[in-house]
Amino acid sequence: MSLIKVMNLTFAYDGSYDHIFDDVNFQLDTDWKLGFTGRNGRGKTTFLNLLLGKYEYSGNISANVSFEYFPFHVKNKGDNTLDIISDIVPDYLHWQLVRELSLLKLSEDVLYRPFDTLSNGEQTKVLLAALFLKENSFLLIDEPTNHLDMEARKLVSKYLNSKSGFILVSHDRSFLDNCVDHILSINKTNVEIQKGNFSDWWENKQRQDHYELAENDKLRKDIKRLSDAAKRTSNWSHEVEKTKNGTRNSGSKVDKGYVGHKAAKMMKRSKSMEQRQQSAIDEKSLLLRNIESSESLKIAQLPYHKNLLAELEHVSIYYGEKQVCGDISLKIEQGQRIALQGKNGSGKSSIIKLICGEPIHYTGTFRKGSQLKISYVSQDTSHLQGTLTSYAASNGIDESLFKSILRKLDFSRVQFEKDISAFSGGQKKKVLIAKSLCEKVHLQIWDEPLNFIDIISRMQIEELLLEYSPTILFVEHDSEFCKNIATKIIEL
Structure with a gap:
């Protein structure tokens, strides 16, 4: 077991003024089966490329492992599949390759066919088999399901569940549930890690979202109540202060010391309310940061004149x-x-x-x-x-x-x-x-x-x-x- 430590990571693409990552800190265990999730454009593939050293960044990423990225780039797809695997993993042992293919329900004869004659699903499985021949590497698997049918997805998820030491980017809920034991999520304002599969993470996220929405509603009411009370108290203190220079209705002389003390007390109460109000506003600003926008959409399909x-x-x-x-x-x-x-x-x-x-x-x-x-x-x-x-x-x-x-x-x-x-x-x-x-x-x-x-x-x-x-x-x-x-x- 070793750790990948990400410290104060900040990154933006050249010419862009919005950061993909801004002072991010977390650490990963290289024995994990890590699902990687987040909305499109949040930086999942960017983070994998940062691990691979493709971009300059500020902060620090330390790791005692090498990284391998999937899918591999295949230059000459007309070559025999075996030659392509040899280019990817020059020192592989044939019996190990046959074992991986067997786990993926591929027959050995695919090795002796041109790579471009294999179906997209077969190509994906062959390259995954090559990936897991890479020893002492932490594997970065970027959306392997895009060319897999349902049956193949079940098979590949079972295959990945038998492995460890990888980050898996996938948007298929069932696929993630079947093969990961931790979730790394890029949220709107932070990056977090949780133990469990995607359904566990989603349940926790919904629970947190519901709690924050309830707290937000409560604080909104508190802020309004405190704001109204502070205004009333402030108005009272000003009215009382005005009476210092006047006379009472009975015509007797005003006790300026008493009135001043009363006005100061009211002003102090008003200031206290303002502080509590600001505290409530500050607390409110910490909520709802990671609640994803998912407003309902509208569609107006034309009716057809026949059923x-x-x-x-x-x-x-x-x-x-x-x-x-x-x-x-x-x-x-x-x-x-x-x-x-x-x-x-x-x-x-x-x-x-x-x-x-x-x-x-x-x-x-x-x-x-x-x-x-x-x-x-x-x-x-x-x-x-x-x-x-x-x-x-x-x-x-x-x-x-x-x-x-x-x-x-x-x-x-x-x-x-x-x-x-x-x-x-x-x-x-x-x-x-x-x-x-x-x-x-x-x-x-x-x-x-x-x-x-x-x-x-x-x-x-x-x-x-x-x-x-x-x-x-x-x-x-x-x-x-x-x-x-x-x-x-x-x-x-």
């Missing part, structure tokens, strides 16, 4: 001679939230492309309502660039509504001035989702919309879909999201 929007009957889809899925039958009716599930490569994205109107070779019957308007969120965000203002204009959506939705999804106003190409992966996906929510359509179709999106935003999007019940067809490997949202599941 049935689209239908597939015994549809099979082909790429060339190869059949990617066969004999698919499904109906999309108004108000349904349909999850398309199945292993990677089972044809989920192909069905979505067919419904969206892309030229797809298929057999069987496909019917789509006339003048049906669809909003599509793709997996790909690489095309996003320019300002949010120009993006809204080019897509014909209401800019103020678009930015309002992004604000509620935790975008700062500073973010509005940046080019979209500089956004984090999660922030780019939020741009696509916000655009989709602004579009006047009959049907939302989202293809893996939650990749890179932080957990609190996922919960927020869940609440939105449950409240407004739009008609939506989606592919998503986050099992909690599917369980909470889907009214119907189509398994391919």
Whole structure:
């Protein structure tokens, strides 16, 4: 066991006036299975890069271990998988590699195939196997689930649970729960560590948030009561002080000493109340610092003139001679939230492309309502660039509504001035989702919309879909999201 000590860490990117970290202190045990969480843009990947020594910073990070980052960069994806592993871990022992592959339910023959012929899920598993061949290293695992289907996520979480000595960045609640024993969270104003899995951390956070909201309400009432009382006392003392130079109603002479003493006593009481009021205000300012903004969003989907929007009957889809899925039958009716599930490569994205109107070779019957308007969120965000203002204009959506939705999804106003190409992966996906929510359509179709999106935003999007019940067809490997949202599941 050794410790990673972070002391007085302060960091901001060149040209940026807002700090990612500001005088942060904490320490990590290198034996932990550490889940790393926080909203998009808070600095999770930045912190991993600081551990790797990629940026200059002020403060100190001390560690007696080396760091390895996942995913590895693979230069020549056409090379045999075994050669790629040899480049990553030159001194590996073959029997150890075969053992890791076996734990990940991969056969040894993947080693003798070109890396680019493996599925995204197989590539992820192979690189994870290589990662855990690195001995005496603390492993930095950055969002490994983005290319894994549900079955693969369960398998990889079980695999990671058998290991230790890593930081895992993931936004999948079930995945984190299955394989971590501590949580490192980047909050709005601090960084904290708690023992337990994500559900333990979330329960503690909700308890703390509820306590702070109750305290905030109580202190707000106290401040108002003290403020009103202080004003009354101050007014009384001034009125009493005025009588020093006058006469009583009876015409007798005023006892200035008595009146002055009474006025001073009232003034002292007023000052005491002011101090108590300021103390209450100071105490109040310490509350609500880490309560995340998760205001409800609004969506106004267009009603369609028929209940049935689209239908597939015994549809099979082909790429060339190869059949990617066969004999698919499904109906999309108004108000349904349909999850398309199945292993990677089972044809989920192909069905979505067919419904969206892309030229797809298929057999069987496909019917789509006339003048049906669809909003599509793709997996790909690489095309996003320019300002949010120009993006809204080019897509014909209401800019103020678009930015309002992004604000509620935790975008700062500073973010509005940046080019979209500089956004984090999660922030780019939020741009696509916000655009989709602004579009006047009959049907939302989202293809893996939650990749890179932080957990609190996922919960927020869940609440939105449950409240407004739009008609939506989606592919998503986050099992909690599917369980909470889907009214119907189509398994391919």
